[in-house]
Amino acid sequence: MSWLEPDAEDRWSLRTARLKDGGWSDPVTVAQSVEKPFFVNWADFPSVRRVGEQRLVAHWLVRDGEGYAYSVRMAESRDEGRTWSEPWRPHEDASPTEHGFVSIVALGEGDAGLSWLDGRALAAAAAAHGEGAHGSGDASGDGSEGPKAFMQLRFRVWAGGGEALPEELVDGTVCDCCQPDMALAADGPVLAYRDRTADEVRDIYVARRVNGRWSEGVRVAEDGWVMPGCPVNGPAVDARGQHVVVAWFTAPEGERRVQVAFSSDGGASFGRALRVDGGVPLGRADVVLREDGSALVGWMEREGESAVWRVRAVRPDGAMGEPVRAFTLDAGRGSGFPRMVPHGDAIVLAWTEPGRPGGIHMRRVAVEE
Numbered sequence: 001m002s003w004l005e006p007d008a009e010d011r012w013s014l015r016t017a018r019l020k021d022g023g024w025s026d027p028v029t030v031a032q033s034v035e036k037p038f039f040v041n042w043a044d045f046p047s048v049r050r051v052g053e054q055r056l057v058a059h060w061l062v063r064d065g066e067g068y069a070y071s072v073r074m075a076e077s078r079d080e081g082r083t084w085s086e087p088w089r090p091h092e093d094a095s096p097t098e099h100g101f102v103s104i105v106a107l108g109e110g111d112a113g114l115s116w117l118d119g120r121a122l123a124a125a126a127a128a129h130g131e132g133a134h135g136s137g138d139a140s141g142d143g144s145e146g147p148k149a150f151m152q153l154r155f156r157v158w159a160g161g162g163e164a165l166p167e168e169l170v171d172g173t174v175c176d177c178c179q180p181d182m183a184l185a186a187d188g189p190v191l192a193y194r195d196r197t198a199d200e201v202r203d204i205y206v207a208r209r210v211n212g213r214w215s216e217g218v219r220v221a222e223d224g225w226v227m228p229g230c231p232v233n234g235p236a237v238d239a240r241g242q243h244v245v246v247a248w249f250t251a252p253e254g255e256r257r258v259q260v261a262f263s264s265d266g267g268a269s270f271g272r273a274l275r276v277d278g279g280v281p282l283g284r285a286d287v288v289l290r291e292d293g294s295a296l297v298g299w300m301e302r303e304g305e306s307a308v309w310r311v312r313a314v315r316p317d318g319a320m321g322e323p324v325r326a327f328t329l330d331a332g333r334g335s336g337f338p339r340m341v342p343h344g345d346a347i348v349l350a351w352t353e354p355g356r357p358g359g360i361h362m363r364r365v366a367v368e369e
Helices: 120-129
Strands: 002-006 012-016 028-032 047-050 056-063 070-077 099-108 111-118 151-158 168-174 181-185 188-194 204-210 236-240 243-250 257-263 281-289 295-303 306-314 324-329 339-343 346-353 359-365
Touching (some): 028 056, 028 070, 056 099, 120 151, 151 188, 168 188, 181 243, 188 236, 204 243, 295 346, 306 346, 324 346
Parallel strands (some): 236 281
Antiparallel strands (some): 002 012, 056 070, 099 111, 188 204, 236 243, 243 257, 243 281, 281 295, 339 346, 346 359
16 A cells, blocks of 8 residues: 655655555655645546565556646565665656656566656747647647647556666547556557547547557547547556456536446457446446456445545456445545455455545445345
């Protein structure tokens, strides 16, 4: 578990602890906002991932200027998270623009695969036109003239020995601030992300890295959601061998839905989209693929003035269990994006409770099919 924790002087620390034998270890500080202030955001949050037997990697965000100018920092531990290295910047670009929404996956032999949203093309176009560089395909800002540029999805391998392979462009036109997600399938990593077309269609795509090369992204389902701005509601993906599952939020013609789709060929193609929500979803979906090929899909659903996190078992043939009402939470941005991980025959859920006392909450939930 990792989280951001403020101190009395409004500085932030990235901290982590381990759940073992039913209890939590003492927290360890990975990094502090001493030299550079952290960029703290409800949707773009840090992570800690195991990528080898003793190797863990962590990421967080630091400010590079005003507004949405921020970049990624990483550190590694080679002793199960007891101590951490000095931080480094994993992307080559240092322009004052957005670099974030990171996903990390273990590639084997201690190697880590890192994906992120990269605004370098926006920064270059905006600099040429004398504008800012936050989340726009139109650097002129007037919708008619000026250079066109878009958010990119990039990937890089950090080998177990510490060396970095060259950056790889996965997709040059993606949604500005919808979190991508990545999982490791039999043939390599699969990336689920919200694409963006010239007509502002923002459907979910999956790209695959096979033999060191990224395939062109394939659309998971033809939702046809036309959205002139970023919904800040990215997909979730999980994989086991050739089996891949993607869960996501969409709202074509204003009809809000949470859907899930399965693949049996490593993410090269997907079956029909299956709707799982109860009619008033807020999205922020997560998904866990189980050994039997079924999936547990979690999402936020509005309930009066607040929200509830629901979890539902879904099979590739469309059979579904009844939704489980896991916990209630604030419907606003302060509750962030709840996360799920498998734990034995159940799942462990973590979410943020805003306000005071607030804090990070966890719950173990068993879900029947």
